[in-house]
Amino acid sequence: DAGVTQSPTHLIKTRGQHVTLRCSPISGHKSVSWYQQVLGQGPQFIFQYYEKEERGRGNFPDRFSARQFPNYSSELNVNALLLGDSALYLCASSLGTTTQETQYFGPGTRLLVL
Amino acid sequence: AQTVTQSQPEMSVQEAETVTLSCTYDTSENNYYLFWYKQPPSRQMILVIRQEAYKQQNATENRFSVNFQKAAKSFSLKISDSQLGDTAMYFCAFMENNDMRFGAGTRLTVKP
Secondary structure (H helix, E strand, O other): OOOOEEEOOEEEEOOOOOEEEEEEOOOOOOEEEEEEEOOOOOOEEEEEEEOOEEEEEOOOOOOEEEEEOOOOOEEEEEOOOOHHHOEEEEEEEEOOOOOOOOOEEOOOEEEEEO | OOEEEOOOOEEEEEOOOOEEEOOEEEOOOOOOEEEEEEEOOOOOOEEEEEEEOOOOOOOEEOOEEEEEEOOOOEEEEEEOOOOHHHOEEEEEEEEEOOEEEEOOOEEEEEEO
8 A cells, every 4th residue: 555645755845935835645534634844853833624624723823824634634834934944844644633543644745945 | 732741852872771751741731642752863753662641551653652640741752672763853743633742852872
């Protein structure tokens, strides 16, 4: 079975631009979560989506938005990029949203903002 | 808000020996879940082991086991018979109300 996939693997943008990152969950998983991992730190929670609805949001500015599609894939959008947005963006999928469910991570998208 | 603390930024161990990675957390809740994730240099995060807070028995997965001390809010990971492939960043994580919090990680190096 295919795991969580993310695209692109690497991305270079300049300040002020917009970026869209994509994630496909494991087949059968209905929940997708997004994390930002700055170099040398642990991942920080950005969003969780389940059945196309936002179920959780971390402490990130409104420049960050996401959506989930009927096939449960998801996009993370970041507007007006800042240098500090440079990070590894991880997507994780799970069957549902209950606390007991394990999240499975994708390989990440490495974003560099110049 | 819950926080997760990993006090050991880096550790090393000889191949075949045992190493313990520490993690403490802070929460006022009684029902929650704890996880250890491994992130090898290739960067994909892999679940190592998980523990339900309502279970007193410590979780075990082959060479990996945890020492869960609920009252002390401590959740350490023991790796027995360390292998070169265990070299990675290890993250302790805490999940409560759909919010997963991670520690800063411990970089483990297994030496031949």
